[in-house]
Amino acid sequence: xxxxxxxxxxxxxxDFTAVDHICFEVREGEIFxxxxxxxxxxxxxxKMMSGLLLPTSGTAMxxxxxxxxxxxxxxxxxxxxxxxxxxxxxxxxxxxxQLFGTIYKIPRKELKERIMDSLRELDMxxxxxxxxxxxxxxxxxxxxxxxxxLHRPKIVFLDEPTSGVDPIVRREFWKLIYLAASKGVTILxxxxxxxxAEYCNRISIMAEGQIKLIGxxxxxxxxxxxxxxxxxFVKFVKR
Amino acid sequence: MSAINIRGVNKTYDGKTAALKDITLExxxxxxxxxxxxxGAGKSSLFNxxxxxxxxxxxxxxxxxxxxxxxxxxxxQVIGYxxxxxxxxxxxxxxxxxxxxxxxYKSSIEENMALIEPIWKQISPFKDRKAGKLSGGMxxxxxxxxxxxHRPRVLFLDEPTTGVDPVSRKxxxxxxxxxxxxxxxxxxxxxxxxxxxxxxxxALIQNGKIIGVNPPQTIIDQFKGKLYTFxxxxxxxxxxxxxxxxxxxxxxxxxxxxxxxxxxxxxxxMPAFKQFLAEHNQSHGEIQAIQPSVEDCFIEIxxxxx
Numbered sequence: 001x002x003x004x005x006x007x008x009x010x011x012x013x014x015d016f017t018a019v020d021h022i023c024f025e026v027r028e029g030e031i032f033x034x035x036x037x038x039x040x041x042x043x044x045x046x047k048m049m050s051g052l053l054l055p056t057s058g059t060a061m062x063x064x065x066x067x068x069x070x071x072x073x074x075x076x077x078x079x080x081x082x083x084x085x086x087x088x089x090x091x092x093x094x095x096x097x098q099l100f101g102t103i104y105k106i107p108r109k110e111l112k113e114r115i116m117d118s119l120r121e122l123d124m125x126x127x128x129x130x131x132x133x134x135x136x137x138x139x140x141x142x143x144x145x146x147x148x149x150l151h152r153p154k155i156v157f158l159d160e161p162t163s164g165v166d167p168i169v170r171r172e173f174w175k176l177i178y179l180a181a182s183k184g185v186t187i188l189x190x191x192x193x194x195x196x197a198e199y200c201n202r203i204s205i206m207a208e209g210q211i212k213l214i215g216x217x218x219x220x221x222x223x224x225x226x227x228x229x230x231x232x233f234v235k236f237v238k239r
Numbered sequence: 240m241s242a243i244n245i246r247g248v249n250k251t252y253d254g255k256t257a258a259l260k261d262i263t264l265e266x267x268x269x270x271x272x273x274x275x276x277x278x279g280a281g282k283s284s285l286f287n288x289x290x291x292x293x294x295x296x297x298x299x300x301x302x303x304x305x306x307x308x309x310x311x312x313x314x315x316q317v318i319g320y321x322x323x324x325x326x327x328x329x330x331x332x333x334x335x336x337x338x339x340x341x342x343x344y345k346s347s348i349e350e351n352m353a354l355i356e357p358i359w360k361q362i363s364p365f366k367d368r369k370a371g372k373l374s375g376g377m378x379x380x381x382x383x384x385x386x387x388x389h390r391p392r393v394l395f396l397d398e399p400t401t402g403v404d405p406v407s408r409k410x411x412x413x414x415x416x417x418x419x420x421x422x423x424x425x426x427x428x429x430x431x432x433x434x435x436x437x438x439x440x441x442a443l444i445q446n447g448k449i450i451g452v453n454p455p456q457t458i459i460d461q462f463k464g465k466l467y468t469f470x471x472x473x474x475x476x477x478x479x480x481x482x483x484x485x486x487x488x489x490x491x492x493x494x495x496x497x498x499x500x501x502x503x504x505x506x507x508x509m510p511a512f513k514q515f516l517a518e519h520n521q522s523h524g525e526i527q528a529i530q531p532s533v534e535d536c537f538i539e540i541x542x543x544x545x
Contacts, residue, residue: 036404037374038375038376038403039374135279137278139278163401164402166276167432168537192404192405199474199475199494229494
């Protein structure tokens with residue numbers, strides 16, 4: 001079964017087509033890299049797939065639910081994090097996780113256990129009572145990811161989760177992604193780091209609202225006759 | 240004359256969190272100087288102090304001989320600053336933002352058009368669009384124009400390309416190169432190690448301290464390990480296996496490859512390593528010795544320093 005099935009998904013703002021009839025599928029437990037230049041339409045597509053924005057035409061099935069009619073069910077079954085919004089800076093690490101867990105109606109006792117497990121996994125137990133504003137960006141991003149999967153969603157949308165994060169913490173972040181995927185969580189991730197594109201099972205490249213290329217990193221490199229995903233990207237966007 | 244002279248600068252927040260510890264640096268005029276370090280290392284604090292927005296607890300800083308505290312008004316006339324967060328007016332158009340900054344500095348767009356022309360050419364087709372509606376790459380190009388419009392002598396760029404796609408990033412750095420030829424000094428921080436490689440010199444900062452200042456090639460020459468690369472179909476299961484490796488080594492995924500740096504005598508370590516992989520049923524491509532990149536060096540220095 002597919003976790004994500006986009007079918008002619010389209011969004012227009014006035015006479016500007018931000019997302020133009022995109023079709024693709026993502027399998028359960030797959031790590032799918034959703035690449036594209038700035039302004040290609042990635043964030044608009046993610047907003048539609050997470051039930052935050054209605055499409056102009058076409059649709060997508062997310063965890064088996066239709067984004068046009070079942071957005072409430074979708075929100076319950078997905079996790080989302082981005083570089084821009086993830087956590088509340090003036091709440092502590094624990095309070096943030098508690099807040100999100102409560103919104104998702106995780107029973108109180110169960111929630112506390114999950115938070116402690118999660119902090120242990122992140123090696124952040126000592127920071128439980130620290131304000132989020134005072135921890136470094138990379139840690140924040142790892143914490144935001146852990147918070148986004150606290151309610152055990154089937155699918156997680158990650159919009160530039162490692163933007164601005166240093167080389168070591170980026171790799172730690174990807175370890176978390178792999179761990180989640182190995183437990184069956186489907187991951188859709190955008191990134192501007194082309195080495196990270198190589199860590200995905202499959203990737204797509206968007207331009208002008210359309211998905212222009214899709215396949216495994218190896219397939220795309222072969223198809224474009226180049227050695228790296230960076231070259232695929234550059235060749236493609238500059239074409 | 241040095242453009243930036245920093246002597247023994249300290250900064251502590253709330254009386255306890257030491258953000259900067261005894262920072263001493265000298266940046267030459269016309270240099271593109273990179274500031275690289277883990278998140279929370281103190282880079283943005285240093286930028287805020289250098290741009291007169293934050294007072295240090297101690298130490299001395301001068302820009303072209305002007306003291307950043309005593310002569311802050313004159314310092315502000317000669318610097319351009321692109322902060323880490325987008326700080327133009329989203330409700331003003333591209334053209335209006337640029338006009339605004341030009342007027343604030345008692346300059347005009349015409350006066351310094353030659354300086355910003357290579358960038359302005361790329362964004363002028365959108366000059367009537369509101370700045371808040373631009374794509375990430377375009378926003379940063381506009382911010383760079385606004386920071387340059389008064390022809391500063393020093394340009395401070397705090398992660399200017401974070402969130403910017405690979406093609407726009409390359410264009411941004413090509414522009415920096417042309418700025419350098421105008422004898423404007425550039426101090427730039429970046430989380431992208433390929434960009435750090437394009438700097439004349441790089442200062443590595445960790446836990447508020449400078450741990451080294453060198454040209455990229457020197458940093459590469461000082462790599463201590465013996466670096467190898469190989470490919471695997473399943474990098475992350477390979478990583479789990481490598482956790483059990485008894486040799487003194489550091490391994491990490493590097494795109495489709497695994498990089499592994501050994502701190503051993505390779506005559507005995509390599510056969511032992513190959514045997515280890517075989518025992519754990521790891522199929523892998525050819526193991527090849529390679530030259531480290533600045534990214535490999537960053538990982539080595541930061542991890543060995545911890």
